[in-house]
Amino acid sequence: METLYLVFIDPFVQMVQAPDFFLQVLWEGFVSGVLYALIALGFVLIFKASGVLNFAQGIMVVFAALSLVGLTALGVPALLSLVVCVAIMFVLAVGIERMVLRPLVNQPDIILFMATIGLTYFLIGLGELIFGGEPKTMVTEELLLPTGSSDFDVAGGFLILQHIDIAAAVIAIVMVAALGFFFSKTRIGRALRAVADDHQAALSVGISLNQIWVIVWFAAGIVALVTGIMWGARSDVSFALQIVAFKALPVIILGGLTSIPGAIVGGLVIGIGEKIGEIYWGPLVGGGIEGWLAYIIALAFLLVRPQGLFGERIIERI
Amino acid sequence: MVAVMDRPEMPPTSLAVPGDVLLEVANVSLAFGGVKAISNISFDIRQGEIRAIIGPNGAGKTSMLNVINGFYHPQEGTITFEGKVRRRMRPHEAARSGVARTFQNVALFRGMTTLDNIMSGRTLMMRRNFFWQALRFGPALNEEIAHRKRVEEIIDFLEIQHIRKTPVGKLPYGLQKRVELGRALAMEPRLLLLDEPMAGMNLEEKEDMSRFILDVNQQFGTTIALIEHDMGVVMDISDRVVVLDYGKKIGDGPPDEVRANQDVIDAYLGVSHG
Amino acid sequence: MFYREAGQYKTSYAADMAVFPIRQDRIGIGVILAVAFVGVPLLAGDFFLNSIMIPFLIFTLATIGLNILTGYCGQLSLGTGAFMGVGAYACYKLTSIFPDTNILVWILASGLFSAAVGVVFGLPSLRIKGFYLAVATLAAQFFLEWAFIRIPWLYNSNASGAIEVATRTGFGVTLAGPAAGALPRYFAVLAIVVVMTWIASNLLRGRIGRSFMMIRDMDIAAELIGVRPLPTKLLAFAVSSFYCGVAGAMMVFFWLGAAEPSAFSINLSFQILFMVILGGLGSLIGCYLGAAFIWILPILIPMVPEALGLPLEAATTEHINFVVVGALIVAVLIVEPHGLARMWQILKQKLRVWPFPY
Numbered sequence: 006m007e008t009l010y011l012v013f014i015d016p017f018v019q020m021v022q023a024p025d026f027f028l029q030v031l032w033e034g035f036v037s038g039v040l041y042a043l044i045a046l047g048f049v050l051i052f053k054a055s056g057v058l059n060f061a062q063g064i065m066v067v068f069a070a071l072s073l074v075g076l077t078a079l080g081v082p083a084l085l086s087l088v089v090c091v092a093i094m095f096v097l098a099v100g101i102e103r104m105v106l107r108p109l110v111n112q113p114d115i116i117l118f119m120a121t122i123g124l125t126y127f128l129i130g131l132g133e134l135i136f137g138g139e140p141k142t143m144v145t146e147e148l149l150l151p152t153g154s155s156d157f158d159v160a161g162g163f164l165i166l167q168h169i170d171i172a173a174a175v176i177a178i179v180m181v182a183a184l185g186f187f188f189s190k191t192r193i194g195r196a197l198r199a200v201a202d203d204h205q206a207a208l209s210v211g212i213s214l215n216q217i218w219v220i221v222w223f224a225a226g227i228v229a230l231v232t233g234i235m236w237g238a239r240s241d242v243s244f245a246l247q248i249v250a251f252k253a254l255p256v257i258i259l260g261g262l263t264s265i266p267g268a269i270v271g272g273l274v275i276g277i278g279e280k281i282g283e284i285y286w287g288p289l290v291g292g293g294i295e296g297w298l299a300y301i302i303a304l305a306f307l308l309v310r311p312q313g314l315f316g317e318r319i320i321e322r323i
Numbered sequence: 324m325v326a327v328m329d330r331p332e333m334p335p336t337s338l339a340v341p342g343d344v345l346l347e348v349a350n351v352s353l354a355f356g357g358v359k360a361i362s363n364i365s366f367d368i369r370q371g372e373i374r375a376i377i378g379p380n381g382a383g384k385t386s387m388l389n390v391i392n393g394f395y396h397p398q399e400g401t402i403t404f405e406g407k408v409r410r411r412m413r414p415h416e417a418a419r420s421g422v423a424r425t426f427q428n429v430a431l432f433r434g435m436t437t438l439d440n441i442m443s444g445r446t447l448m449m450r451r452n453f454f455w456q457a458l459r460f461g462p463a464l465n466e467e468i469a470h471r472k473r474v475e476e477i478i479d480f481l482e483i484q485h486i487r488k489t490p491v492g493k494l495p496y497g498l499q500k501r502v503e504l505g506r507a508l509a510m511e512p513r514l515l516l517l518d519e520p521m522a523g524m525n526l527e528e529k530e531d532m533s534r535f536i537l538d539v540n541q542q543f544g545t546t547i548a549l550i551e552h553d554m555g556v557v558m559d560i561s562d563r564v565v566v567l568d569y570g571k572k573i574g575d576g577p578p579d580e581v582r583a584n585q586d587v588i589d590a591y592l593g594v595s596h597g
Numbered sequence: 598m599f600y601r602e603a604g605q606y607k608t609s610y611a612a613d614m615a616v617f618p619i620r621q622d623r624i625g626i627g628v629i630l631a632v633a634f635v636g637v638p639l640l641a642g643d644f645f646l647n648s649i650m651i652p653f654l655i656f657t658l659a660t661i662g663l664n665i666l667t668g669y670c671g672q673l674s675l676g677t678g679a680f681m682g683v684g685a686y687a688c689y690k691l692t693s694i695f696p697d698t699n700i701l702v703w704i705l706a707s708g709l710f711s712a713a714v715g716v717v718f719g720l721p722s723l724r725i726k727g728f729y730l731a732v733a734t735l736a737a738q739f740f741l742e743w744a745f746i747r748i749p750w751l752y753n754s755n756a757s758g759a760i761e762v763a764t765r766t767g768f769g770v771t772l773a774g775p776a777a778g779a780l781p782r783y784f785a786v787l788a789i790v791v792v793m794t795w796i797a798s799n800l801l802r803g804r805i806g807r808s809f810m811m812i813r814d815m816d817i818a819a820e821l822i823g824v825r826p827l828p829t830k831l832l833a834f835a836v837s838s839f840y841c842g843v844a845g846a847m848m849v850f851f852w853l854g855a856a857e858p859s860a861f862s863i864n865l866s867f868q869i870l871f872m873v874i875l876g877g878l879g880s881l882i883g884c885y886l887g888a889a890f891i892w893i894l895p896i897l898i899p900m901v902p903e904a905l906g907l908p909l910e911a912a913t914t915e916h917i918n919f920v921v922v923g924a925l926i927v928a929v930l931i932v933e934p935h936g937l938a939r940m941w942q943i944l945k946q947k948l949r950v951w952p953f954p955y
Binding site: 255 | 673721724725726727728729731732733735736739740742743746747748863867870871874912913916917918919920921922923924925926927930931934
Binding site: 392394413414415417418419423424426430431432433434435439442443444445446447449451453456457458459463464467468471472475506510 | 611796832
């Protein structure tokens with residue numbers, strides 16, 4: 006009985022008794038959810054265009070953030086180094102397309118997936134060689150991002166909103182909207198969807214696969230850069246950041262590998278779900294459950310809908 | 324097929340008398356969402372015959388085979404196989420009860436050799452448990468060798484000795500079709516379903532394949548249901564023909580009768596539909 | 598010229614189905630076994646045994662485990678490290694409770710626990726496939742890692758949070774713990790790995806191995822032939838996890854002597870996965886080649902700058918390791934997606950016709 010009470014009733018009593026704290030938890034979950042969604046978006050873009058589950062997306066986040074911090078440390082003005090970083094992500098996209106994707110075209114998905122794991126190791130090693138392994142501070146103010154926080158009186162208590170969190174949420178929402186527009190309304194977006202549907206058919210109507218791949222990996226690189234800045238501003242910039250990529254994996258399987266709305270909804274579900282789970286239920290089992298709760302949530306969904314929330318239902322034919 | 328090995332779990336094929344109804348499809352309907360693939364179709368397959376299912380593209384022929392071996396579940400109607408009535412059946416249960424098939428688009432195990440592919444058809448008849456398998460000694464090894472012997476007979480029958488150890492992914496299409504037939508034969512089925520066994524073949528390959536089908540039917544007494552587009556072949560080798568169009572049955576009977584059927588002629592030549 | 602099978606006729610199916618149907622191969626494997634059982638113990642020092650041979654053999658076993666699941670049954674798993682951890686912790690608990698029993702018994706028994714856990718985390722494979730399943734196995738990885746940290750009972754509530762191996766014997770010889778010599782441990786590992794490789798090769802060549810490959814190549818067709826997908830996949834998970842569990846137990850008991858939960862992190866999973874890929878999916882010989890390559894390469898890399906007279910810091914070498922290994926993975930996948938095993942096959946084929954390739 007005691008256990009049942011602790012599991013099924015007590016957490017809700019806590020939520021009702023301290024609504025301001027509950028709102029605070031919701032907000033924190035929302036902000037990390039938005040950032041998960043942003044990383045997941047990087048995965049989804051690449052998966053749609055090339056059928057590759059890009060394991061290196063997480064390390065691209067770290068790599069982008071490290072380059073930015075590293076450049077400013079060399080005395081380059083922050084905004085200029087931002088531009089340089091965009092260029093670096095472009096070079097990376099072209100490099101990956103040339104060195105990894107093009108030679109591996111027509112290989113089974115699993116081979117490409119493993120190639121991205123190899124890429125991950127390569128980038129980790131390269132990043133540590135160039136920038137060293139110790140954590141660095143993000144150049145938040147130089148990038149004209151707000152710092153500090155505001156308090157709001159709500160529900161008999163108060164809610165603290167970090168300005169950087171608000172900025173992160175706003176920027177993430179703008180990015181998602183922009184990418185959504187880009188890929189649904191422009192010519193390149195149509196080409197991308199054609200490629201996602203059928204590589205050979207797309208080739209046969211004159212779409213350049215290589216060009217699309219570069220564009221998509223570049224877009225994913227930009228997304229990684231933005232995520233890296235935002236996440237770096239909330240904690241430190243270090244290789245520990247790549248664990249957020251492990252958070253994005255349940256997000257994409259929850260949302261469906263090919264669905265942009267899925268990535269967003271999945272990100273929010275996971276972000277809020279794991280915060281609430283950690284705060285209210287975590288102490289029951291000794292805490293630290295954030296690491297796997299996201300996976301369990303995603304698995305539970307998957308068992309009901311194997312194709313994810315927004316994935317297309319597969320009719321098997323033979 | 325002469326039982327070379329002990330197969331206590333399976334009644335010998337010869338128990339059934341030629342001419343008896345082996346499988347009966349009664350009032351079967353199948354829909355995907357709102358699309359009706361098959362509506363209210365009934366026909367039977369008799370012991371020892373070659374039964375052809377023909378019809379234009381999209382007539383529901385492959386869906387019909389999928390229903391028979393349990394891959395699709397019909398919304399209405401029943402399938403009676405060897406006197407047992409069943410509506411919902413898992414594919415592996417169909418396999419267990421003696422239904423084997425080949426596929427329109429070759430469904431071989433591409434990473435495995437010809438030999439292994441045909442051996443895979445024997446899976447259900449191999450009894451030795453995990454621990455014997457792990458030791459691969461005594462009974463397990465003897466079992467493997469006995470099955471290998473049967474498989475080699477099939478390989479001889481289909482004249483594919485030279486590709487025995489070639490991975491099937493590397494074989495040309497015609498040979499893949501032949502290996503697939505071999506895999507189905509290895510199951511020693513009582514009902515063999517062939518989905519377009521001659522699609523995409525040249526004349527010679529078609530003649531070979533027709534010969535194999537007739538041999539299987541005559542030498543082993545296996546009942547065969549096949550889908551085929553080549554009317555010449557169908558009329559030559561089949562005993563009875565059922566014609567489907569838009570998921571409905573429009574003709575059923577011996578080849579000559581079907582050939583004269585006005586509905587069938589209309590469906591194939593595209594004359595007035597109403 | 599020397600490697601040629603002409604004139605070797607097979608008169609029975611048993612001979613044709615042998616693991617090494619060609620006489621030269623049989624001689625070769627005999628020589629390798631002789632070197633492993635006699636040559637290495639006679640010639641090698643403790644360093645060679647401890648840092649190269651023992652870990653190489655243990656990783657080979659784990660690689661075989663993962664290869665059964667991924668290479669033969671087609672189910673990608675990223676939870677290998679955690680399954681190895683289950684074996685290690687199970688063995689630790691068992692030998693803590695029954696300290697006097699032959700340690701080899703517990704090493705093998707711990708595989709059963711790992712197999713059971715593997716089956717539980719294999720259950721989602723009923724409904725989900727491919728990448729979705731790979732991510733589901735990450736759930737196992739993170740959940741089990743968490744359990745190793747948060748459940749003190751698993752590590753007997755040691756203050757360090759690590760499991761430490763006390764002295765344990767088998768057949769009257771000290772095999773594990775600080776007092777155990779390198780040679781007995783090497784023999785224990787070698788014997789287990791050789792026997793388990795032989796068992797794996799038996800399983801994979803027979804009905805069970807074929808049904809794994811049927812599921813891998815085309816699960817729908819497999820089902821229409823009568824192979825039930827779920828039990829087959831679960832069996833693959835069980836066998837695979839058993840191998841990984843035994844490897845994990847040996848890793849702690851016969852090699853490291855102590856281990857923290859972080860030893861079984863996702864990096865271990867990836868390391869084993871790399872061995873599988875580089876060695877070759879669906880090849881047992883590949884497991885040995887891949888494990889040797891990935892394990893020995895990082896030992897060799899620091900020797901290059903040393904030989905050139907460029908002393909490097911340990912951290913830098915490690916970073917270079919990452920770069921080199923990552924690049925090699927991509928390169929091998931591009932050159933030969935079927936890994937070193939396929940290269941070995943091609944080499945043998947060339948040898949067969951040498952010196953007249955036409």
